[in-house]
Amino acid sequence: MKTGAKDKLLKEELITVESESAAGGALRLEGVGYRYKPDSRPVLDEISFSLKPGEWVTIAGPSGCGKSTLARILAGDLPRAGGGLRTGEVMVNGIDPADAKIAETARTIGLVFQDPDAQLVMGRVEDEVAFGPENLCLPPEVIRRQVAAALEEAGLEERRRDSIAELSGGGRQRTAIASVLALETPILVLDEAASNLDAAGRRRLQELLQRLHRQGRTLLVVTGRLDELALAAPRLIVLDEDGHLVQDGPSDALLREERPLLRQLGLLPAEQRVRVTGGSPSMEP
Numbered sequence: 020m021k022t023g024a025k026d027k028l029l030k031e032e033l034i035t036v037e038s039e040s041a042a043g044g045a046l047r048l049e050g051v052g053y054r055y056k057p058d059s060r061p062v063l064d065e066i067s068f069s070l071k072p073g074e075w076v077t078i079a080g081p082s083g084c085g086k087s088t089l090a091r092i093l094a095g096d097l098p099r100a101g102g103g104l105r106t107g108e109v110m111v112n113g114i115d116p117a118d119a120k121i122a123e124t125a126r127t128i129g130l131v132f133q134d135p136d137a138q139l140v141m142g143r144v145e146d147e148v149a150f151g152p153e154n155l156c157l158p159p160e161v162i163r164r165q166v167a168a169a170l171e172e173a174g175l176e177e178r179r180r181d182s183i184a185e186l187s188g189g190g191r192q193r194t195a196i197a198s199v200l201a202l203e204t205p206i207l208v209l210d211e212a213a214s215n216l217d218a219a220g221r222r223r224l225q226e227l228l229q230r231l232h233r234q235g236r237t238l239l240v241v242t243g244r245l246d247e248l249a250l251a252a253p254r255l256i257v258l259d260e261d262g263h264l265v266q267d268g269p270s271d272a273l274l275r276e277e278r279p280l281l282r283q284l285g286l287l288p289a290e291q292r293v294r295v296t297g298g299s300p301s302m303e304p
């Protein structure tokens with residue numbers, strides 16, 4: 020292709036990116052299974068669900084049930100290996116992330132890892148946040164705008180010139196969140212992204228998710244604990260320890276009707292019954 024034509028294509032692509040609204044992310048999984056090795060047990064088994072653009076869902080399950088594996092499959096981080104370790108169909112905005120180009124996935128779905136250090140290079144905060152948009156070769160003014168907005172959303176404007184190494188665990192987590200926000204993807208997946216945040220940080224993250232939800236982003240929050248942040252999502256999907264999807268429905272209805280199951284999976288604290296001993300009530304452990 021002639022350079023001129025290539026430039027034109029690239030320019031058209033960039034204009035599309037620039038003008039693309041952050042809304043419009045759909046997901047569909049059909050009978051998805053995953054094994055890390057051909058002879059190991061499946062980590063995920065026959066998972067099927069779909070999300071319409073703009074839906075906000077919490078995916079909850081006990082430790083080791085395959086939540087991070089699912090998040091990584093959606094973000095194209097676990098390719099469909101030649102040995103066919105992943106089975107079933109995964110569609111993110113109509114494309115299988117295992118077949119999508121890296122840049123295509125980066126524009127569609129943002130994944131915040133459980134451990135922020137897994138995605139940060141320990142440079143300055145603003146350089147970390149700019150890394151993704153720069154990698155996509157967005158125009159400089161678009162990069163500046165998206166980075167400034169992401170730093171503001173994550174409450175990091177004051178720390179933009181600090182080194183990541185100087186930040187607390189919560190600060191690094193917020194930088195990881197900002198670096199994903201800066202890509203302005205229509206779909207966001209947060210894998211235990213609140214685990215390093217204190218109560219105020221979790222509240223701020225919940226408010227941020229509410230704002231993103233109002234903007235029409237598709238949000239998946241992965242968690243091992245059904246706290247206030249997790250239950251702010253209107254829909255809840257529950258996996259059991261064997262990687263099966265066991266519940267999918269409105270969060271408030273599941274919380275009302277499925278408490279014993281949610282407790283059994285360790286997603287809610289064990290019930291505390293009040294025992295009356297010698298006239299004064301005390302909590303049973």
Ligand code: ATP
Pocket residue numbers: 055062080081082083084085086087088089133243
């Ligand atoms: P947690 O809540 O503790 O983070 P999880 O629900 O996110 O757990 P995964 O991290 O997806 O679960 O792991 C599911 C299973 O797959 C676990 O048994 C884990 O040991 C295994 N596993 C994860 N990564 C790999 C890997 N790279 N190779 C082999 N097994 C793996």
